[in-house]
Amino acid sequence: MLLLALDTATPAVTVALHDGTDVIAASSQVDARRHGELLLPAVDRVLAEAGLKLDALTGIVVGIGPGPYTGLRVGLMTAETFGLALGVPVHGVCTLDGLAYAAGLGTGPFVVATDARRKEVYWAEYADARTRLTDPAVDRPADIADRVAGLPAVGAGALLYPDTFPVAHPPEHVSAAALAALAAERLGTGGALPAPRPLYLRRPDAQVPKNYKVVTPK
Secondary structure (H helix, E strand, C coil), X not given: CCEEEEECCCCEEEEEEECCCCXXXXXXXXXXXXXHHXXXXXXXXXXXXXXXXXXXXXXXXXXCCCCCHHHHHHHHHHHHHHHHHHCCCEEEECHXXXXXXXXXXXXXXXXXXXXXXXXXXXXXXXXXXXXXXXXXXXXXXXXXXXXXCCCCEECHHHHHCCCCCCCEECCCCCCHHHHHHHHHHHHHCCCCCCCCCCCCCCCCCCCCCCCCCCCCCC
16 A cells, blocks of 8 residues: 545645555645645655655545635645546545544544634534544634533634634644545555545635626627
């Protein structure tokens, strides 16, 4: 097994290689506006660090969000392209699941919350590092304060809204190393992974302007 994992659902552009036993190379950079610019050089970097080429891969793992439309689709389209070009399967992993796995909090319950912008968070509740109790959702922190009261929380969303998430734990952003390790563990035990389809949870920020005038040739 040799998995290439990547995620662009948060401000982190993160890539890792996993050989079925351990992470053998990883790269993470935090820059919310340069996902498309940074992702492929990061892939080249981890392959060079491991002394491997793309044709050695047996599978691709990609974070499926939830996340903002523009950033999230960079990772998903890159993963799909690699999968088609190499003829290898592409596996999805919920980005929140990767954060839960990396946090290593053991038994829960606890919450993972990432920044959804617009003064909202993407979040889900977990029983432990491998077991999600709720579907990913997007809400204003104040609207879920009673539901998550007293629960430890992981992620950038927890750090941004301490009134709702007073007990915050690292990591702030997801790492592809955690996604790869979680995927390798599930695949190694015959478990299923979701399809590489995006969890947007809401419409993109970009909108067609109102009163847009269509110009067509006469």
